[in-house]
Amino acid sequence: MIRVGIIGVGTVGSHVVKILQENEDIITARSGKKIIPIIGVVKDTTKKRDVNLPLSSDVNDVLDNPEVDVVVELMGGVDEAYKIVTRALKNKKAVVTANKALLAYHRYELRDLAGDTPIGYEASVAGGIPIIKALREGLSANHIEAIKGIMNGTCNFILTKMMNEKAEFADVLREAQALGYAEADPTFDVGGFDAAHKLLILASIAYGIDVKPEEILIEGIEHINSEDIYFAKEFGYNIKLLTIAKKSGDQVELRVHPALVPITQMIAKVDGVMNGISVIGDRVGETMYYGPGAGGSATASAVVSDLIDIARHTQNSPMLGFIKPLEKSGLTLMNRDDICTQYYIRVTVEDKIGVLSKISEILGKHSISISSFLQKQDVKKEERAVLLFSTHTCKESNIQKALQELSQLEFVELKPAMIRIEA
Amino acid sequence: MIRVGIIGVGTVGSHVVKILQENEDIITARSGKKIIPIIGVVKDTTKKRDVNLPLSSDVNDVLDNPEVDVVVELMGGVDEAYKIVTRALKNKKAVVTANKALLAYHRYELRDLAGDTPIGYEASVAGGIPIIKALREGLSANHIEAIKGIMNGTCNFILTKMMNEKAEFADVLREAQALGYAEADPTFDVGGFDAAHKLLILASIAYGIDVKPEEILIEGIEHINSEDIYFAKEFGYNIKLLTIAKKSGDQVELRVHPALVPITQMIAKVDGVMNGISVIGDRVGETMYYGPGAGGSATASAVVSDLIDIARHTQNSPMLGFIKPLEKSGLTLMNRDDICTQYYIRVTVEDKIGVLSKISEILGKHSISISSFLQKQDVKKEERAVLLFSTHTCKESNIQKALQELSQLEFVELKPAMIRIEA
Numbered sequence: 130m131i132r133v134g135i136i137g138v139g140t141v142g143s144h145v146v147k148i149l150q151e152n153e154d155i156i157t158a159r160s161g162k163k164i165i166p167i168i169g170v171v172k173d174t175t176k177k178r179d180v181n182l183p184l185s186s187d188v189n190d191v192l193d194n195p196e197v198d199v200v201v202e203l204m205g206g207v208d209e210a211y212k213i214v215t216r217a218l219k220n221k222k223a224v225v226t227a228n229k230a231l232l233a234y235h236r237y238e239l240r241d242l243a244g245d246t247p248i249g250y251e252a253s254v255a256g257g258i259p260i261i262k263a264l265r266e267g268l269s270a271n272h273i274e275a276i277k278g279i280m281n282g283t284c285n286f287i288l289t290k291m292m293n294e295k296a297e298f299a300d301v302l303r304e305a306q307a308l309g310y311a312e313a314d315p316t317f318d319v320g321g322f323d324a325a326h327k328l329l330i331l332a333s334i335a336y337g338i339d340v341k342p343e344e345i346l347i348e349g350i351e352h353i354n355s356e357d358i359y360f361a362k363e364f365g366y367n368i369k370l371l372t373i374a375k376k377s378g379d380q381v382e383l384r385v386h387p388a389l390v391p392i393t394q395m396i397a398k399v400d401g402v403m404n405g406i407s408v409i410g411d412r413v414g415e416t417m418y419y420g421p422g423a424g425g426s427a428t429a430s431a432v433v434s435d436l437i438d439i440a441r442h443t444q445n446s447p448m449l450g451f452i453k454p455l456e457k458s459g460l461t462l463m464n465r466d467d468i469c470t471q472y473y474i475r476v477t478v479e480d481k482i483g484v485l486s487k488i489s490e491i492l493g494k495h496s497i498s499i500s501s502f503l504q505k506q507d508v509k510k511e512e513r514a515v516l517l518f519s520t521h522t523c524k525e526s527n528i529q530k531a532l533q534e535l536s537q538l539e540f541v542e543l544k545p546a547m548i549r550i551e552a
Numbered sequence: 553m554i555r556v557g558i559i560g561v562g563t564v565g566s567h568v569v570k571i572l573q574e575n576e577d578i579i580t581a582r583s584g585k586k587i588i589p590i591i592g593v594v595k596d597t598t599k600k601r602d603v604n605l606p607l608s609s610d611v612n613d614v615l616d617n618p619e620v621d622v623v624v625e626l627m628g629g630v631d632e633a634y635k636i637v638t639r640a641l642k643n644k645k646a647v648v649t650a651n652k653a654l655l656a657y658h659r660y661e662l663r664d665l666a667g668d669t670p671i672g673y674e675a676s677v678a679g680g681i682p683i684i685k686a687l688r689e690g691l692s693a694n695h696i697e698a699i700k701g702i703m704n705g706t707c708n709f710i711l712t713k714m715m716n717e718k719a720e721f722a723d724v725l726r727e728a729q730a731l732g733y734a735e736a737d738p739t740f741d742v743g744g745f746d747a748a749h750k751l752l753i754l755a756s757i758a759y760g761i762d763v764k765p766e767e768i769l770i771e772g773i774e775h776i777n778s779e780d781i782y783f784a785k786e787f788g789y790n791i792k793l794l795t796i797a798k799k800s801g802d803q804v805e806l807r808v809h810p811a812l813v814p815i816t817q818m819i820a821k822v823d824g825v826m827n828g829i830s831v832i833g834d835r836v837g838e839t840m841y842y843g844p845g846a847g848g849s850a851t852a853s854a855v856v857s858d859l860i861d862i863a864r865h866t867q868n869s870p871m872l873g874f875i876k877p878l879e880k881s882g883l884t885l886m887n888r889d890d891i892c893t894q895y896y897i898r899v900t901v902e903d904k905i906g907v908l909s910k911i912s913e914i915l916g917k918h919s920i921s922i923s924s925f926l927q928k929q930d931v932k933k934e935e936r937a938v939l940l941f942s943t944h945t946c947k948e949s950n951i952q953k954a955l956q957e958l959s960q961l962e963f964v965e966l967k968p969a970m971i972r973i974e975a
Binding site: 144148152155156157158159160161251256257258259262263266267268269270271272337395398399410411412413414415416417418419420421424426427429430431432433434436437438441446447450451452453454 | 567571575578579580581582583584674680681682685686689690691692693694695760818821822833834835836837838839840841842843844847849850852853854855856857859860861864869870873874875876877
């Protein structure tokens, strides 16, 4: 028998209790043991909840409770959760957490502290999709060449709607908020920060690389407009918020940003609130994992799978994938200026003679070669033209310098915009 | 240190050796141990092979070798492989196998014999995609409602070409054979038998159901023609060879057949030689797994992941997913006559008055209600018409009776064809 204490009994926590109770038959058959939730901790015990579980408002009722074998941390946040998980591990209690922010900042400290005590965190990335297990165990024979993920359902919902209905960001965001797919303050999602937390967790498993969210390139989807959608459709792309980890020599690129993805790629077909993660291994080639990246029941499915693994004693698979550190790998984070990829650029200009030649000159000066070009009239202002370029592969620092110079040209009317292309 | 003996050093076996040798850095870091191939068994030791491994022609050099910890069985076939795996298990050697036919017939005997000795078989289904792990561990909290898979790359290559180029089966088959995607005798693949073996393995993990390939509905793709492709395109379907396991009450449907799948479904987007498996869990909803279902390197990636799991001692996850049998489940195989789904029917007739009314009468008599209808002239013979119907959900036995009656009508010129619709 495994006895579980749950800290944080909100949507996900209630579903964890429900699954353990309602799917007891299959869980017992698969784990060989009964897995029983015995106590939950909540801030307000008087609030009515649809859950059949004794509740307390004191974390010590879980952390110092000799009857609790596994602590499930679903409270969220970083500092307080870190204290609680640390105490649980010191008390030799296994931990299961869905807390991506906690892991984005403290995964290595927790791994070192845990030793042989299991920490499960399948629910922290892409909800119900078992991507942690796939990466840590299923693809363990491979050097991982790249991970490209759509791991934020809010952004994917908004971008899918923008693509399908040629709608503007602000309008779709309002709709997403009304539907409950986006928060009142949507920055954490649409700014790419949520996806960045998840990326760092996957990058640790793939590369053993220890960086914090502040160190990587993160751009959100707020600046994408209908001109970009137009260009994407015209040239056979979908626009997705991609989380990218990519090995280039001894360096690892880690970045989160909107990207133009050819519609022929499987990852480009992941629409709506769904998540999809494409992983390229040196031996297996590309595999992709698709499913619901959020939602109480799907996330709880991942939490319970970790509990079943712990009951089966299969958690010897090390928390971050490596039993022995990769001493010789020496992988370091690539400076964002050194990223090489293709780019799409949008420049809104006064519609007059000589503009295109001046812009081409600036791009050429920075060794940027144009791959395709499209000019259209600005729908909002007749005397303006919108110039849409895609480039061949070039260096991020060159693009940034060119954008800077373009923005200072007298006839450039709006700040030039750029979206990376991931072909 | 884990020492590995490989029985059958062909394409997959050579890649297993290569991965173990060339990716030793990452494998040692991830498993905590060196995993070393020490001997291979082949029929002909004089044949030149691109592999750095001592070879023998005597299986006893592996099976009775006290230095071998794990036996990797890659010889294929059923009877001989069963004897070898049985002997390995009796000698308490762990086994890793890619042999789907062996498991389709003997998975329960092997499980019972193995006890606590690990048997890994990730490579037996869908090559490099870690679908066994996903189903057995990642989704373990769920009652599995359905599995729908594209698990035969040969069929998917042929059907994709037929859809994209409106080509006929025989022509595309020849092309697939020339490219090495289809065997000289393609029956095992295009007849659905290969996919059926894989389906039974997944069904055991999902439902603990013990049936043999002969007991389930298996139909191949040989009879699909360009009229069917035309109808599918017209009504927004793709045609795929689907492997389906579906729980309906106390019964499990197990079937392999071509199916019309709405192009909006993720599984319908799996094209070419690629595999994809959609799994619907009662808690997580739909997740899908996509990747290369065959090929030496991808399949070897799965074999080596099993070896790493064994080195990590994580094989306590039981072979078929259940530590304790599901005593109360009492799930039985649904009789194929009781399957309920939608159907597409193609009837080629002499083009004359009264034909449609007679056909409608027969369908109505068997409680079959038409959902959409399309008539076109036969491109091969002007005086013939091809009638294409889709139906609302009805019972398989009724469809079979109706097809039987239709085939006996005087004006019906070819044997009526049927494809199931999986919406």
